[in-house]
Amino acid sequence: MSTTTGEAEKQAEVAGIRAKRRARVAWAFLTPALIVTAFVALYPLCDTLYLSLTNTRLGSEEPARFVGLSNYVELAHDGFFLDALLLTVLFAVITVVLELALGLGIALLLDARFKGRSAVRAAMLVPWAIPTAVSTQMWKWMYNDVYGVFNDVLVNRLGLLSEPIAFTADPRTSLPAAVLVDVWKTTPFVALLLLAGLQLIPRELYEAARVDGATRLQAFTRITLPLLRPALLVALVFRTLDALRVFDVFYVMFGSRPDMQTLATYAHEILVSISDVGYGSAVSTAIFLVIAVFIVIYIALFQRRDT
Amino acid sequence: MKARGVARRAAFGMAVVFLVVYLVFPFGWALVSSFKTNAELFSLPARFWPEHPTLEHYRRVLANDDFLRAALNSVLVASSVTLVSLAIGALAAFALGRYRFRGRSLVLYVILSMTLFPQIAVLGALFQLVNALGLYNRLPALTLTYLVFTLPFTIWVLTGFLEAVPVEIEEAAYMDGASPLQLFAKIMLPLAAPGMVTTGLLSFIAAWNELLFALSFMQTPDKRTVTHAILSFSATTSSAFEVPWGQMMAASVLVTTPLVLLALVFQRRIIAGLTAGAVKG
Amino acid sequence: MPPPRVPRAERHAGARLVFYAESVGIGAAIDRALARRFALDTGAIVDVVLRPRDATETYASYQRLFQARSADVDVLSLDIVWPGIFAPHLLDLGAALGGLAATHLEAAIKNDTVQGRLVAMPYFTDFGMLYYRSDLLQKYGYDAPPATWDELEGMARTIQGGERARSRSFAGFVWQGKAYEGLTCNALEWIHSYGGGAILEGREPTVENPRAAQALARFHGFVGTISPVGVTGYEEEDARNVFQGGNAAFMRNWPYAYAAGNTKGSRIEGRFDVAPLPHEPGYESSAILGGWTLGVSRYSRFPDAAVAFVGYLCSPEVQRFRALVGGYIPTIPAVQSDPDVARVLPFLERVRGATLVARPSNQAGARYNEVSIAFYQGVSKALYGTDPEKALEQIARRIRRSLR
Numbered sequence: 008m009s010t011t012t013g014e015a016e017k018q019a020e021v022a023g024i025r026a027k028r029r030a031r032v033a034w035a036f037l038t039p040a041l042i043v044t045a046f047v048a049l050y051p052l053c054d055t056l057y058l059s060l061t062n063t064r065l066g067s068e069e070p071a072r073f074v075g076l077s078n079y080v081e082l083a084h085d086g087f088f089l090d091a092l093l094l095t096v097l098f099a100v101i102t103v104v105l106e107l108a109l110g111l112g113i114a115l116l117l118d119a120r121f122k123g124r125s126a127v128r129a130a131m132l133v134p135w136a137i138p139t140a141v142s143t144q145m146w147k148w149m150y151n152d153v154y155g156v157f158n159d160v161l162v163n164r165l166g167l168l169s170e171p172i173a174f175t176a177d178p179r180t181s182l183p184a185a186v187l188v189d190v191w192k193t194t195p196f197v198a199l200l201l202l203a204g205l206q207l208i209p210r211e212l213y214e215a216a217r218v219d220g221a222t223r224l225q226a227f228t229r230i231t232l233p234l235l236r237p238a239l240l241v242a243l244v245f246r247t248l249d250a251l252r253v254f255d256v257f258y259v260m261f262g263s264r265p266d267m268q269t270l271a272t273y274a275h276e277i278l279v280s281i282s283d284v285g286y287g288s289a290v291s292t293a294i295f296l297v298i299a300v301f302i303v304i305y306i307a308l309f310q311r312r313d314t
Numbered sequence: 315m316k317a318r319g320v321a322r323r324a325a326f327g328m329a330v331v332f333l334v335v336y337l338v339f340p341f342g343w344a345l346v347s348s349f350k351t352n353a354e355l356f357s358l359p360a361r362f363w364p365e366h367p368t369l370e371h372y373r374r375v376l377a378n379d380d381f382l383r384a385a386l387n388s389v390l391v392a393s394s395v396t397l398v399s400l401a402i403g404a405l406a407a408f409a410l411g412r413y414r415f416r417g418r419s420l421v422l423y424v425i426l427s428m429t430l431f432p433q434i435a436v437l438g439a440l441f442q443l444v445n446a447l448g449l450y451n452r453l454p455a456l457t458l459t460y461l462v463f464t465l466p467f468t469i470w471v472l473t474g475f476l477e478a479v480p481v482e483i484e485e486a487a488y489m490d491g492a493s494p495l496q497l498f499a500k501i502m503l504p505l506a507a508p509g510m511v512t513t514g515l516l517s518f519i520a521a522w523n524e525l526l527f528a529l530s531f532m533q534t535p536d537k538r539t540v541t542h543a544i545l546s547f548s549a550t551t552s553s554a555f556e557v558p559w560g561q562m563m564a565a566s567v568l569v570t571t572p573l574v575l576l577a578l579v580f581q582r583r584i585i586a587g588l589t590a591g592a593v594k595g
Numbered sequence: 596m597p598p599p600r601v602p603r604a605e606r607h608a609g610a611r612l613v614f615y616a617e618s619v620g621i622g623a624a625i626d627r628a629l630a631r632r633f634a635l636d637t638g639a640i641v642d643v644v645l646r647p648r649d650a651t652e653t654y655a656s657y658q659r660l661f662q663a664r665s666a667d668v669d670v671l672s673l674d675i676v677w678p679g680i681f682a683p684h685l686l687d688l689g690a691a692l693g694g695l696a697a698t699h700l701e702a703a704i705k706n707d708t709v710q711g712r713l714v715a716m717p718y719f720t721d722f723g724m725l726y727y728r729s730d731l732l733q734k735y736g737y738d739a740p741p742a743t744w745d746e747l748e749g750m751a752r753t754i755q756g757g758e759r760a761r762s763r764s765f766a767g768f769v770w771q772g773k774a775y776e777g778l779t780c781n782a783l784e785w786i787h788s789y790g791g792g793a794i795l796e797g798r799e800p801t802v803e804n805p806r807a808a809q810a811l812a813r814f815h816g817f818v819g820t821i822s823p824v825g826v827t828g829y830e831e832e833d834a835r836n837v838f839q840g841g842n843a844a845f846m847r848n849w850p851y852a853y854a855a856g857n858t859k860g861s862r863i864e865g866r867f868d869v870a871p872l873p874h875e876p877g878y879e880s881s882a883i884l885g886g887w888t889l890g891v892s893r894y895s896r897f898p899d900a901a902v903a904f905v906g907y908l909c910s911p912e913v914q915r916f917r918a919l920v921g922g923y924i925p926t927i928p929a930v931q932s933d934p935d936v937a938r939v940l941p942f943l944e945r946v947r948g949a950t951l952v953a954r955p956s957n958q959a960g961a962r963y964n965e966v967s968i969a970f971y972q973g974v975s976k977a978l979y980g981t982d983p984e985k986a987l988e989q990i991a992r993r994i995r996r997s998l999r
C-alpha cells in the first residue's frame with residue numbers, strides 16, 4: 008500500500024516536474040512574440056491611456072503636466088469631435104447594414120452549384136486585394152465631376168440628369184460616395200464569410216424541411232438564418248469595428264475636409280498635424296470606447312435571443 | 315413549369331453576370347483609362363474603349379524615380395514584415411498549439427483582442443516610440459509597427475494548424491530523442507507550411523495596403539510606400555492643367571496587379587485563411 | 596533666360612543637400628534650375644524635393660522631421676509665419692549672411708530674426724489680390740474692377756450668365772476654399788474687409804462677432820452660385836488653372852499667377868489685370884501678407900554648403916532672375932526698383948490701396964499652426980453649410996483650447 012502511494016506520489020512528482028519543464032519550454036517559444044506584443048501593442052496602448060490624461064505635445068518646450076479628465080471634458084464640448092462621431096457612427100450603421108444584406112445575397116447566390124462558380128469566387132477577391140487608398144483613387148476618377156464615367160452615363164447616355172454632379176465635393180453626395188467605395192471593397196469579405204457559414208449547414212435539414220412541406224422562405228427563416236447566426240455575428244463584429252475606425256477612404260477622398268471627418272481622421276489630424284498628443288490620445292481612447300459600446304450592445308442583443 | 319425554370323435560370327445568370335461586372339468594373343475602368351491618351355481621357359462623351367491605345371502613361375510612371383523607389387520600399391517593408399511575423403508567429407503558435415500551460419488562454423485572449431483594436435489608438439504612442447528608437451523616416455519603423463496587425467493574425471491561424479497535428483507524431487519524435495527545438499523545426503514547421511503560405515500572403519497584402527502608419531512615420535519621397543506615393547502623385551507631378559489621371563490610373567494598375575494575381579493564384583488558401591481566422595474568432 | 600552664376604562660389608564637393616522647394620506654379624521648375632546651377636558652380640549636389648503644395652502638410656512634415664532631429668532635410672522653404680515656431684531647429688545665418696541680409700527689406704529681416712538669431716532669409720513676398728478679365732468686363736459694359744463685394748457679386752453673376760452659353764463650366768469668381776492654410780488667408784481677408792477683426796487679440800479669439808458671421812455667410816452664398824461647388828476643394832493651382840484656362844471672370848490669388856497668366860500660349864495672355872480685393876462699404880480692402888523664407892536645419896550634415904545655397908538663392912542676382920522669370924516679388928528694395936523688374940511687376944503699383952494684414956503668428960507664437968487649423972476648419976464647415984455663428988463659436992473654443 009505504502010509503496011504504491013509512494014510510487015503514485017513519485018509519478019505525480021515526475022509529472023509535475025515534466026509539466027513545469029514543458030511550461031518553461033512553452034514560455035521560451037512564446038518569448039519573442041510576447042516581447043514584440045508588449046513593445047508595439049500593450050505598452051503603446053497603456054501609454055495612450057496615460058497620455059490622454061496629460062497635456063503632452065510633441066516638440067513643445069514646456070514639460071507635460073497631468074491634467075486629469077480635462078481632455079475628455081473638452082471632447083464633450085468639441086463640435087468638431089461630436090460631428091466626427093456622428094458621421095462615423097452613421098457611416099458604420101449604413102455600411103454594415105448594406106454589406107451584411109448584400110453579402111448575404113451574394114453568399115446565397117454562390118451557395119448554388121453552377122458552372123464558373125470558382126471564377127466568380129475568384130473575382131470576389133479583386134476588390135478585397137486592391138489597397139483601399141488605391142481603390143479610392145480609382146473611384147474618385149469614376150466620380151470626377153466632368154470626365155467621370157458616372158456623370159457620363161447619367162448625363163450623356165441616359166439623360167437622367169441635366170447637369171453633372173460633383174459627387175465628392177457636393178455635401179449631399181459625399182457620404183454616399185464614400186459608402187459605395189467601402190461597400191464595394193468589403194462586401195466580398197462578408198459574402199465569403201457567410202458562404203463558409205452556409206456550407207457548414209447540413210443539406211439534409213433542407214430536405215427534411217421540404218418533406219415537411221415548408222416553403223423556401225420558411226426554410227430560409229427557420230433553418231438558414233438561425234444556423235448562420237455565428238457567422239453573421241462574426242461578420243457584424245468585424246465590419247463594425249472596421250467601419251468605426253475607417254481612415255483610408257475618407258482621408259484619400261476628402262483630405263482634411265472638416266464636414267467629412269471621421270474619428271480616425273480627426274485623431275490623425277490632432278496627433279500628426281498639430282502634435283497635440285494629449286488631446287489626440289483622448290480622441291483615440293474615445294474611438295476605443297465607442298467600439299466597446301457597440302460590442303456590448305451586440306453581445307446583449309445576441310444573448311437575449313439565446314435565452 | 316419549364317418556362318418558369320428557364321426564367322429562373324436566366325434571372326440567376328443575370329444576377330451572376332451583374333455581380334461579376336460590379337466586382338471588377340472599377341479595376342477594369344482604371345485599366346482602360348490607363349491606356350487612353352489624354353485627349354481621350356478628357357473628352358466628352360467618354361469612350362469606353364481606347365481608340366488609340368497608348369503606353370505613354372506607363373512610360374511616364376516607370377520613368378518616375380519616386381514611384382519606382384516607393385515600389386521597392388513597399389516590397390522591402392512587406393516582405394520583411396511577413397518574414398518576421400512568420401518566424402516569431404510560428405514559434406509562438408508552436409507553444410500555444412502543442413503545450414498546455416497556465417496562462418495559455420490569457421495569452422490567446424490578448425492576441426485575439428489585438429486583432430480587434432484600432433491602429434489609430436496607438437498612433438501617438440508609437441510615434442514617440444519610433445522617435446525614441448531613432449527610426450523616424452526609416453523603413454524599419456514600418457517593419458516594426460506593422461507587426462501590430464500581422465503578428466496576432468499569424469499566431470492565431472498557425473496555432474489552429476499546429477493544434478490539428480495528431481499527438482502521435484509528437485510522441486514519436488520524442489521517442490526518437492528529439493528536443494523541442496528539433497521537433498519544432500523538423501516536424502512541425504513542414505506540417506504547418508500550408509498555413510504559413512496562407513498567413514504569409516495575408517500579411518504581405520495587409521502590409522502592402524497599409525496607409526496610416528506609412529503616412530505618419532515616413533516623410534521624404536524616397537521613403538514612401540506605394541499607397542502613400544499614389545496619393546502624392548497629384549500633389550507634385552502635375553504641371554499641366556489637369557490632374558494626371560492617366561498616370562494615376564497606370565500607377566494604380568501597376569501596384570494592384572501583383573496583388574490581384576497573387577489573390578487569384580492562391581484564392582483557395584486566401585479564402586480559407588480569411589474565413590478560418592474569422593469563424594474561429 | 597538661364598539662371599545666374601553663383602557669385603563668389605566656393606567649392607563644396609562631396610556635399611549633398613536636400614532642399615524642400617516651392618511646388619506651386621512654375622516655382623518648382625525655377626528652383627530646380629537654380630539647384631542645378633549651384634551644383635555646377637560649387638560641386639554640391641542638391642536634391643530638390645517639392646514640398647507638399649498644401650502648406651499645412653508642409654508644416655506637419657517639417658515638424659515631424661525636426662522632432663526626430665532628422666538629417667533628411669537641409670534647406671527648407673518656410674512660410675513667413677513659421678520662423679518663430681521653428682527657430683530652435685534652425686541655424687543662425689547671421690554670421691555668414693548678415694551682410695546680404697542688410698540689403699533686404701528691414702521688416703522682412705525682422706520677421707526672420709528670432710531672439711537675435713537670423714534663422715531664415717527672405718525668399719519672396721506675397722499678398723492676396725483680385726485678378727479680373729479686363730476683356731470680359733469691357734464686353735459686359737463695366738469700366739472699372741469691383742470695389743465692394745456687392746459689385747463683385749453683381750458683375751460675376753452677369754458675366755457668368757452670359758458666358759455660360761459659351762462654356763457650361765464658366766465660373767464668376769474662383770478662390771481658395773479648401774480646408775488648408777490658403778483658406779485661412781482667404782477668410783482672413785474677407786473678415787477683415789468686413790470689419791470683423793483678425794482672429795486674435797492678444798491670446799483671445801475675436802472671431803465671434805456678427806461682422807465675421809456676415810462675411811462667412813456671404814462666401815457660403817457664393818458657393819454654387821457665382822463660384823463652382825468644387826471651389827471648397829480649390830488650392831491656388833486649381834483656381835489658377837480655371838482662370839488661366841479662360842473659365843472664370845474673377846480670381847483671388849497671389850502674384851505668381853500674374854507672370855503665369857502672361858506666359859506665351861496662355862489663353863488669357865494680355866486679357867486680364869489685377870486690383871485690390873473688394874471690401875464692404877466703409878471698410879478697407881484687405882490683403883494678407885504672405886511670402887516664403889529659406890532656413891537651414893540644425894541637423895544638416897553639410898551646414899556650410901546649405902548656408903551657401905541659401906545665400907545664393909537670396910542673392911540680388913537670383914531675386915532679379917526669379918522676378919523676371921516667375922513674377923516673384925523680390926525682398927531687396929534695390930532689385931524691386933530695377934527697371935526690368937518694375938516692368939514685369941506692374942501690379943505692385945496697382946494694388947497699393949489695400950491694407951496688408953498679417954496672420955496672427957506673433958500672438959499665437961508656437962501654436963500658430965493650431966490656431967490656423969482651427970480657423971480654416973471652422974470656416975470650411977461654414978462653407979459647407981454649418982451656421983456661421985455656430986462655426987465661429989467652434990473656432991473660438993478650439994483656439995482657446997490650443998492657447999490655454
